[in-house]
Amino acid sequence: MEKLYQNIEDYLDGNLPDENLNDLINLKKNNDLVNREIQLRKEVNLAIQDSGMMDLREKLEMQHKRHVSNYSFIHISRDLVKSWHLAAASFSLILVVGGLWYILSNKPYSTEKLVTKYYKPAHPILQVRSVDFNSDDALKEAFNYYRQNDYINALKYFNSLENQITARFYSGICYIELEKFSKAIEAFEYVINDKDNLFVEQADWYLGLIYLMNNQKSNAITQFEKISTSKSYYAKQAVDILKYLK
Amino acid sequence: MQEFKAEEILEGLRNRNTEILDFIYDKYFYQIKVFINQNNGTEEDAKDIYQDAILIIYQKIRQNNLTLKCSFNTYLYSVCRLLWLKQLEKRKLKQVFLEESGKFIDLNEDILSIDERNERYKLYQDHFQKLSYNCQKILELFLARIQLKEIAYLLGLKSDLYVKKRKHQCKEKLIASIKNDPRFKEITN
Missing domain, CATH: 1.25.40.10 (Tetratricopeptide repeat domain)
Known part of the structure; x- marks a missing residue:
């Protein structure tokens, strides 16, 4: 099976040697499973090259998430205002405002921390130099x-x-x-x-x-x-x- | 909210423009949601149907296979309606009289075949995106017909033979993971 898959991949890449090519074409004609395997691998190749579809799907997903979180926030706020838990909401508000004040007043420090956390110089390529350039x-x-x-x-x-x-x-x-x-x-x-x-x-x-x-x-x-x-x-x-x- | 003409919407969709995507969502999603909700569907169903419809319209625009003979709103609603009918049929809930929430036109069968293909692509792409970063890059570069030697150079790998071996391993891993997904049987049956 391993050999057959390798031949199919070589065939799809246009690299299957002539001596194996005829055998595979015959198999494709007469064996439905082989034919389906070829079609699957061919379609997978097309799908993974379709970056436009992947990008659009991700954008739609993000859009929906954004919408849901905004929607939930609005509803939670309304409920809070309506309910007798107004005092608790006010307390939360103080906490949020306090938190915001803390973040804003510490902005340079936070940015610096962020940079320290996320910045690393890129690894050099050509770590292995057995190829002669x-x-x-x-x-x-x-x-x-x-x-x-x-x-x-x-x-x-x-x-x-x-x-x-x-x-x-x-x-x-x-x-x-x-x-x-x-x-x-x-x-x-x-x-x-x-x-x-x-x-x-x-x-x-x-x-x-x-x-x-x-x-x-x-x-x-x-x-x-x-x-x-x-x-x-x-x-x-x-x-x-x-x-x-x- | 800024308004856009139908041609601008189609062009924006072709380019996957975020502003246009947001405009479509803000303006038309609610109507789709009402329609799905009134016809045995959930919020999640509405989201799925809406996204599938946008992907189908995107495919048709890319194939230069879309000429609007109605408003964009009516077209989008009609695609969603058709997809939901198919879904109801699958769930054996098909109703003769749907509760409508908008105008619609009759669409030909190519919408459903594009949808089926999109579903297969989604399955393949989901598994592709779960591969390691290097595996994804090797397959992308390989399929872009970049020379093996060049791929080895770009990814800092030992040799072109090693790239070929890694490409084979990555592809087999991808195929195995696709075949092990329960959706694969559903889609291929």
């Missing part, structure tokens, strides 16, 4: 310095690669470490606007963190809202941060 010596050098936390020298090499996406992404991290936030924002925005690369989610995340570091609260909220409603790996953490920020 002659053309990327500069990148290798850059990562050598990056691993040693020597961000000034790492930057020299990353910047020598100009618009190479990996280099731009890691240069952003170097700029954060050197507290050159506007340069870091520039680097991450380049990566995000490129869209078609592996670092977009991470760049979005770091951009949000830079806004936090820089006390740009409204930008940070917008950025983390964007992440929280996406299918990003960081969506849950963004929700957590938003709880603190709002």
Whole structure:
């Protein structure tokens, strides 16, 4: 069975050798189970490439959750006002206002705590270097310095690669470490606007963190809202941060 | 509330624009909810039917297969109505006279076949999203026809052969988890 599945996958990827291809096509014609297995795997491939559907479904789900929580809040408030528990509600209000006052009056401290909690420089790629990339010596050098936390020298090499996406992404991290936030924002925005690369989610995340570091609260909220409603790996953490920020 | 024309709504849906999605929800969901509630459905049913309808309309827009001959409201209501009829039939609760809460038009069968396909896609995508981050990325990059060597480079993996092995493991894990889901039997029967 394992071999059959491997052949089906190779067939769908267009990599099945000729000697196995005819056998599989015959099997597909004559064996309904094999045919269904091929159709299933083919459809799964299509489904997991359909990021639009996944994104829309998530947005709808978030929208509903938002609506339900607003709705519940309104109803709870109405009930409280109507009931003889008004005194208890007033007490709660004092607690909430007190809490808000505490949060607002401690804002810089909270932001700093948030950054400490969530910011970590990205791990360098190419941790295993058994693959030979002659053309990327500069990148290798850059990562050598990056691993040693020597961000000034790492930057020299990353910047020598100009618009190479990996280099731009890691240069952003170097700029954060050197507290050159506007340069870091520039680097991450380049990566995000490129869209078609592996670092977009991470760049979005770091951009949000830079806004936090820089006390740009409204930008940070917008950025983390964007992440929280996406299918990003960081969506849950963004929700957590938003709880603190709002 | 800002108003939008039908064309703006369709374009906004094509782009999955949050402002348009919120507008549709705020303006039309209540009517759908009333309809479902009046016809043996719950709040949760209303949510599911509404979301399924939006996904179907989105698919039709993407396929350039939607020309509105009525208002967007009537179209959305009609899709929800059809989906709820199908659901009632499944639950053996079909009623001859539905309590209506809006105007509707007759829709052709492609709505139901898109809905069935969306249901299958949802199952596959749910399990895909449960895979590890690396597995998801390997499969995405592999299906985007990125060279194995490039994937190895991007993900910091040992070699292109290792990528191929990981891709195989990730895909088999995904297929096994889909097949083990009780929804899989329901959908394929």
